[in-house]
Amino acid sequence: MSIFATNLRCGDGVSPEFSMLSSALQCGRSNIGSITLFVSTLLASVLAMPVVSGTLEDLIRSGALPSVPKKPSSVFKIDHVKQKGRVTLVLFSDREPGTRTAIHTHDDAGVTCIVQGEMTLYMEGVSPIRKQAGDCYYMPSGVRMIGFNSGKVVAKFYDFFNFKEGGTSLSVVEGKGCDSKGGVLDEFCALNPYMQHH
Template sequence: MRTTTAFFLSTLVSAVALMALAPPALAQRAGVTSKPLLRTSLSGDSTKESVLIAIEFSPGATTGRHSHPGDEYAAVLQGTLELRLEGQPPRRVTAGEAYHNPQGVVHETINVGETVAKTVATFVVEKNKPVVVPAP
C-alpha cells in the first residue's frame, strides 16, 4: 500500500511540475505545442533561471504576438519560420540557423513552410516569472 501511495504521489508531483513549466501562451495556440525539457538555476545568479523548451509548429501556425521577461535563444531543427519582431523587418530562419529575441520585445513566430517546424529554445528569466507574456 505504501509503495502504491508513494508512486501515485510522485507521479502527481511530476505532472504538476511539468504543467508549471509549460509556457501557457505557447501551449494555448492552435498548431503550436511546447514541451518543457529543463528548468535550472543560472550559475552565478540565484535570482535567474534557464528554461529549455522544445517547440513544434504545424504549417501556418503562429505563436501570436507576445514577449518574454528575459532573453530567448533558439535553434531551428526543422522547417522554416518567419520572425516578426516589432520595429524590424520580417526575417526567415531555417533548419540549422539560430535566433535571439531580446527581453521585452513584442514578436511573433510563424511557420511559413509546408512541413512541421521544430525549435529548441532557451529562456533566461527571473525565477518564478512566466516565460511568455501575451501582447495586448
C-alpha cells in the same frame, strides 16, 4: 558575426560557440551544457536589426499573417533549472505550417533554434527574420513579436530562456492577453506555466 546571418551546420568551421550548438543540434549529439554555453554567449552579444514600418497588428489585419494564434502541436520541457535567483528553461516544440504564436514579449532575451522546417520571427520595428533548420534567431527583451511557421512542413525547434525566478518566459500582449477567457487566446495561454497570467 550576426546570428541572423549565421547558418549552424555540422563541420562548417564557425566560431567555437556556434560549433558547440551545431554539434548538439545537427550532428546527433545531445549536449545541454554546450547549448547552454552557446545561449549564454549569444545573449551577451549586441545585435543590430534593420528598421521597417508597420505594426504586427497591421500585418495581421492585412492578411499577411494568420489572424488566430495557435499553440504548438506539442511542447516538451527539455531542461528546467533554478539557480541563484534565475530560471533556465529549454523547450522543444512542433508548430504546424501556417500557424503563429500570440503577439508577446519576453522579460529577458531568448533564443530559438530550428531543427526542422522554417520559422519567421516578426518583431515590432524590424524586418522579418526567416530561419530554416540549423539556424537560430535572437528574441530581445521588451519587444512585441510573433513566431510564424512560414514553411510547408511542421517546424521543430528549441526555445532557450533565462529569466528571474518568479518571472515569466513570455507575456501575451495581443488583445487582452491571457486575462480574457473564452477567446482565441485560451489555447495558447494554457501552454506554458511560465507565461504571464495577470
